[in-house]
Amino acid sequence: MADPGKIQHSRKEAHDIAMSCSDDDTKPLIEYYNKTAETYDKYLDVTGKDIGALEYSKVIEKHQPNKDVRILDAAAGTGILGQKLKRLGYTNIDAMEPAIGMLKQAQTKGIYCDYICDMIRPDEKTQVPDDTYDVVCVLGGVTFACITPDSFPELIRITKKGGLFTFCMPEYTTKTQTIDPKFLQDNVEADLQALVAEGLCSKWSKEPVTFYDASQEHGKEKGDVYILIVA
Template identity: 45%
Template sequence: MATQRNTAQSRGVFVTDAELGGSYTTAHVGGQNVRQSMLNVSFQGTSDQIREYYSGLAEFYDEYCESVGKESGAHNMAKIIERVQPSKNARILDVACGNGILGEQLKTLGYTDVDGLDFAQGMIDLCKSKGIFTNCICASIDPDKKTPIPDNTYDVVCMNGSMGVGLVTPKCLPELTRIAKPGGVVVFNITAYWVKTVAEFGDEAMAANLRVLVRDGLWTTWVREEHLYYKATGEKAVAYIGTVA
């Protein structure tokens, strides 16, 4: 019962195996194709339904990440962070931290003060059980509402693979910037699926958003890079690094 996918930002759309292509249909965990179900809930779900879905996903999300080689994306993001903020005492916030896969990579590199934030309580509980983060914060990143974090708190605000329809959007970038210190960095990536499928996350739209941040005095500079995200499929991600004014 498939309908054609609308590549604008509408919901009520079912993403089929055929539309995803064979490379996306290999990661079946818990009897379902996890990547497909994540996309379906993003297009179809309300914010509460999406939150509940990800909370329930926590019990087998580690297995999913391993099956698709998501560690590659986290490793590459951690290396970017190490390059732009080499101090291992830096305060870092991992936004939409999920199962803590990026936090684990940062810990391996020697960072000692990393907090994790996620809107799904199940993911937060999973991270607490692993002891990855200094603090675990269950909260959403909302463009119209501040998170319970003071201004100018973190040297690095980072996010790995969490931009997409129904998740974190470019409208949230001012809020991510608010909680970063002046001179700090905001680092995030967007998987190739969203870059190619939804105009809001494409190169042209993202460049326009980031130019506005510079124009409005929130950022001083930004750069764009690409790196491997899913090792199993070879899918890349586009990374953006912004310096906070």
């Protein structure tokens, strides 16, 4: 039963707020995530996003089996991906999240080594130094009013040479929505090809996963994990 004293997180409400934001001003969305941080994990249970985090973590393990590497969970939320990675044996994981309320919820779980409150934007550096992480991963943050494809160079900057920058996107964002063409699959993959041409990464690949599992809001939904090797 929902706690009447807490604001319940809703994918539709979050989506509507994101659509009202510009890429330059995402404060209303960050404020919404702060307000609903305490109920976000319940939302994850309802939507079945847990399966997406599980399958994504196994793709990361396939491509980087060394459990001692340094990992950044970008747009970490309350730590759903970090939990899966920790259960697989990874021990050196940091979280980056722009909503401090979400980051505080993640802290209660003892998953991460460091907690970074920062926003990933195009043409702006985060507080993270160059070549810091062996793996940078984004479960659901490459989406409207959050991480845009033109921010990928910043995520590559903080990844070590030869390391992995990976992100996971559901089919709704890449194949179904007609709101913002930059997130459609063909355009995202053209951006990845451009990163190869620019010498920022040596190659990229993708693997299918189940992103949501038979949720009450949108049913079973597939997605893709993209894996880039940083040059």
